[in-house]
Amino acid sequence: MGVKERVGKTSDTRVNEEKIEKDTINEKISSLTYHTESAAEEFLTTNQGTRINDNQNSLKAGERGxxxxxxxxxxxxxxxxxxxxxxxxxxxxxxxxxxxxxxxxxxxxxxxxxxxxxxxxxxxxxxxxxxxxxxxxxxxxxxxxxxxxxxxxxxxxxxxxxxxxxxxxxxxxxxxxxxDFVHAVxxxxxxxxPQASSAHDTFWDFISLAPESMHMIxxxxxxxxxxxxxxxxxxxxxxxxxxxxxxxxxxxxxxxxxxxxxxxxxxxxxxxxxxxxxxxxxxxxxxxxxxxxxxxxxxxxxxxxxxxxxxxxxxxxxxxxxxxxxxxxxxxxxxxxxxxxxxxxxxxxxxxxxxxxxxxxxxxxxxxxxxxxxxxxxxxxxxxxxxxxxxxxxxxxxRPIAPVHNNQRDGHMRQTINRGKASYQPDTIKGGYPIQAKAAEGGFTSYTERIEVNKIRGKSRSFFDHFSQAALFYNSQSDVEKKHLTDALSFELGKVERVEIRQRMVGLLTQVDETLATNVADALGLPVPRQPEYPMNHIIPADGDPKEYQPVKVKQSIKKSEALSMANTIKNTIKTRQIAILAADGVDEASISQMKSALEAEGAQTAIIAPKLGYIKSATGKEIKVDQSFLTASSVLFDAVYVPGGAKSSASLKENAKALQFIYEAYRHYKAIAMDDDSGLLKASYPGNKMLSDTLKETDLAAKGIIVNAHAKGATSNAKDFIKAIAQHRFWNR
Structure with missing residues (x-):
């Protein structure tokens, strides 16, 4: 609207027209700025609006090219x-x-x-x-x-x-x-x-529609x-x-x-x-x-x-x-x-x-x-x-330690000051240098590979097996690892709000292991589907027309691989393991010093944890420096727990709720625990716990990573048993 047109109008009219014009502009801006997904928007496009025929496969020289x-x-x-x-x-x-x-x-x-x-x-x-x-x-x-x-x-x-x-x-x-994968996770x-978590709808929606992910899952x-x-x-x-x-x-x-x-x-x-x-x-x-x-x-x-x-x-x-x-x-x-x-x-x-x-x-x-x-x-x-x-x-x-010579110059934040007139190759102005290196002179040469194929957007049929190695991994796990894996899937999928996503995932799990699928389905309150639901968007274009494909399950020559289970890892060292030593006033100084020396000689690291920072006094009155207090320390930050002797110290710890919690969490998390005398600390850490009570009635507690009443055998024997237990990392047999 021009100036002359505006002059002849009343104030109210001008304000109303300006509001309509402003609303129209805002509506146009909004249509450009905001995009709401709609089921009616049928076609996937590039940022330029070109419709995409295949969003699943990159363009290759041949299926495997x-x-x-x-x-x-x-x-x-x-x-x-x-x-x-x-x-x-x-x-x-x-x-x-x-x-x-x-x-x-x-x-x-x-x-x-x-x-x-x-x-x-x-x-x-x-x-x-x-x-x-x-x-x-x-x-x-x-x-x-x-x-x-x-x-x-x-x-x-x-x-x-x-x-x-x-x-x-x-x-x-x-x-x-x-x-797409990263957007989903x-x-x-x-x-x-959620932050730093895969336990949500978008991640598992993507995974349930991408059966190729099952091995990684x-x-x-x-x-x-x-x-x-x-x-x-x-x-x-x-x-x-x-x-x-x-x-x-x-x-x-x-x-x-x-x-x-x-x-x-x-x-x-x-x-x-x-x-x-x-x-x-x-x-x-x-x-x-x-x-x-x-x-x-x-x-x-x-x-x-x-x-x-x-x-x-x-x-x-x-x-x-x-x-x-x-x-x-x-x-x-x-x-x-x-x-x-x-x-x-x-x-x-x-x-x-x-x-x-x-x-x-x-x-x-x-x-x-x-x-x-x-x-x-x-x-x-x-x-x-x-x-x-x-x-x-x-x-x-x-920066490489090898010298760098090329004609790539200038650009944002350039540090090198290049001299000379020529910044191209070949040239004669600077004598042709730097020159290309022959292969014998250390020049990089790409491997020569013969390729005579059609240009295609697709994947080789040798990529269709999504479940065989997922099953191999699961079957290679120890019973404890299988339980942890089942619990993890149950936890993650339990966070998923949409039932249909959980159902699709259970369907895919049936292709890995029926027991796994059944246990996860039971935790989620879902039936086990008779067959998995394969998504429509997994296609192999043929002549430009999308077609569904069915994943295959190839029979594997290897049924179980020892290398895939952490149960078979190295368990002969305690180097760098963090050992908590729980103590209070009246502790047996010899117990602490002997155990510390034995553990540190094997490469472990120790920390004395007490009710408060500063120093505690041993039974003989010697001051011992405290590394951490129960206020800041936690058993989850340590690999094992040792409680040295000393009746007064043990009695004090038995009355300290945080000390008892520290010991019980170590027990609950299957870690090695050693005590120089049976003062009832372990049982007091969680009174009424039947599993714990049953464990303490057993004669061979060392088999479950608990070293008690061992002081009578001597400090050296006690330390050796404890070191052996720590090296095992966890005692799943509790």
Whole structure:
């Protein structure tokens, strides 16, 4: 409306017309700004409105071929996903890290020309970051979650990043589904709840519609998802990679990290309690162990498959939801990694470190794993936003020790001052340097792979088996681990509000194990369906037309794998284990000193816990320094409990509710407990508990991890029994 038109109108008329015009503008803005999902919106589209025919599979050169750069659907989807959150990582936001070194035992030149794997005299610097996946930087360390295990090798040929997890498989088979998976597991967008938890509708809705996730779900619901320490987790490269030797010969390889302390977990109730007592439990544990000189160690293992055996197995080597059972291909331990130095600055190092699975060195190459292919694009794209631009490689923690020469200049936050006129190649102005390196001169050459296939958006039928290895994992667990897995599924699905989602999940569980499905269904108050419900959106396009497909269950040659159960882990050491010594005035000084010496000689760490801080007096009047009080200490933060002798001390603890709670929680969580005399403390910790009373009536309490009335046998014997019990980690037979 023009000025002249407005002048002739009354004030009320002008106000009314201006309001109508403003409401119309706001309505138009609202229609552009707000988008409400509706069942009537039939078609999935790109951000440009182009309808999408297949949102489940990336574009490949053949069903098992490499992902093509021209896949604009994949690039748009992942680019948007990578840039959704700033400045923390979209996933793996909460982490801890440390410096160290890696050293190969013997030359691997038969398989690879990567120099850090062929020279046993070389100590390669590393920087390792551990993390949870789903939670934000402020979440708890003890969430039920996957743990990231990323290693940056600063080799003389350039940086090599082995970016993996503490679980050997993943939820999805194709990178195009990664944004959907993460959107589902993250807090729900309407209320940002729940934090760092998968126990909610959107996650299980996605999983129930993605049967390929079932193997990973078995791992996630197992005790592997609540580790005792970062120092006690395995690491896996997840994908199948290639090793290439000097003659250009290739083998397939799976990478493993095996902790020398064994693989141990906490129980679920402990995890919940630790989150309240000390949400930094894992980060603190790693830091303090290194500060005390108890350096964490892992051996690097490889599973090597000759090129000619690629199609030998009942699973596809390129499927990231599958493992190679160690019974079929043993893990060769080829070197050791030691972490021996904490970061000097958390932000400068732990927060700014940038990992990328595409950072490889000559002798290591990729396969056509469709999840790996997408990660090769996604990681570097994420760093561009998170670290401010293309020069994040110049941040000190990311700089290689190998010299860098190229024509990539300028850009945001550039640190290097490049000289000269020419910044291109080839050239004559600067003599043609830097020049390309021949393969014999250490130049990286991609493995030559013949591909003559149709361009297709789809997946190979060898990727259709979603349940066989999920069943293998479940069947490989001990009875206790199976119960924990069942309880975890019951808890998680019990948090799901929509009954139809729970029902779909129970249906999928029937394909893993009927007993598992029945027990979970019973806990949820649901019937067990006769057959699972397979979702419509899992399609294999043929001639552009979506078609349903039925997952298959391939008969496995391996029925049970010992390596998959934590019950078979190392149980011959108590190094770095945290032992609580409960004491009060009147304690037997000799009992404390003898046990402390014995435990610390084996590498354990002890702390004296008393009713209050300061000092307590022994029976002889000597002052003993207290490390923590019952106000701040909790049994869930320790691996075992020792109560030294002293009638007055025992009587005092027996009247202290927090001391009794401390002892009973240790018992409830199946930990080793030692007492120098039977003062009734254990029974007093939970009066009326029949299970506890029945246990105490048994003659061989040591078989259940309880060492009582052992002082008569002598302090040395007492300590040996206790040390043996601690090494067992838990006594599930209580």
């Amino acid at each position: 490499p992902t093509l750069l021209e896949d604009f659907l994949l690039r748009e989807k992942i680019t948007h996903f990578d840039h959704e959150r700033i400045p923390e990582r979209v996933v793996h936001a909460r982490g801890a890290a440390a410096h160290g070194y890696f050293q190969v035992y013997e030359s691997m030149a038969k398989y690879t020309k990567a120099k850090f794997l062929t020279d046993p005299s070389e100590k390669t610097p590393v920087f390792v970051r551990f993390s949870t996946v789903a939670g934000s930087r402020g979440s708890s360390d003890l969430a039920r979650d996957v743990r990231g295990f990323a290693v940056k090798f600063y080799t003389k040929e350039g940086n090599y990043d082995l970016v993996g997890n503490n679980m050997p498989v993943f939820f999805i088979q194709d990178a195009i589904k990664f944004p 993250k807090p729900e967008p309407h209320n940002e709840i 078995m791992w996630l619901m197992s005790d592997r998802a609540i580790p005792r320490s970062f120092r006690m987790i395995e690491g896996f490269g997840v994908h199948t990679f290639r090793l290439i030797n000097e003659d250009g010969e290739s083998v397939f390889v799976k990478f493993h990290w095996k902790p020398l302390l064994g693989v141990h977990s906490v129980v679920w109730e402990e995890a919940q309690m630790i989150s309240g007592k000390d949400p930094d439990f894992h980060r603190r544990d790693l830091w303090e162990a290194i500060e005390k000189g108890a350096f964490p160690e892992w051996e690097l293992g490889v599973q090597i498959v000759p090129e000619e055996d690629e199609h030998k197995y009942e699973f596809d080597l390129l499927d990231p939801t599958k493992i190679i059972p160690e019974e079929l291909v043993p893990v060769q331990r080829i070197g050791k990694m030691t972490l021996n130095r904490n970061p000097d600055n958390f932000f400068a190092e732990t927060e700014q470190v940038a990992f990328h699975p595409g950072n490889v060195v000559p002798g290591i190459d990729f396969t056509n794993d469709p999840l790996l292919q997408g990660r090769l694009f996604s990681y570097i794209d994420t760093q561009l936003l998170r670290l401010g631009g293309p020069n994040f490689h110049e941040i000190p923690i990311n």
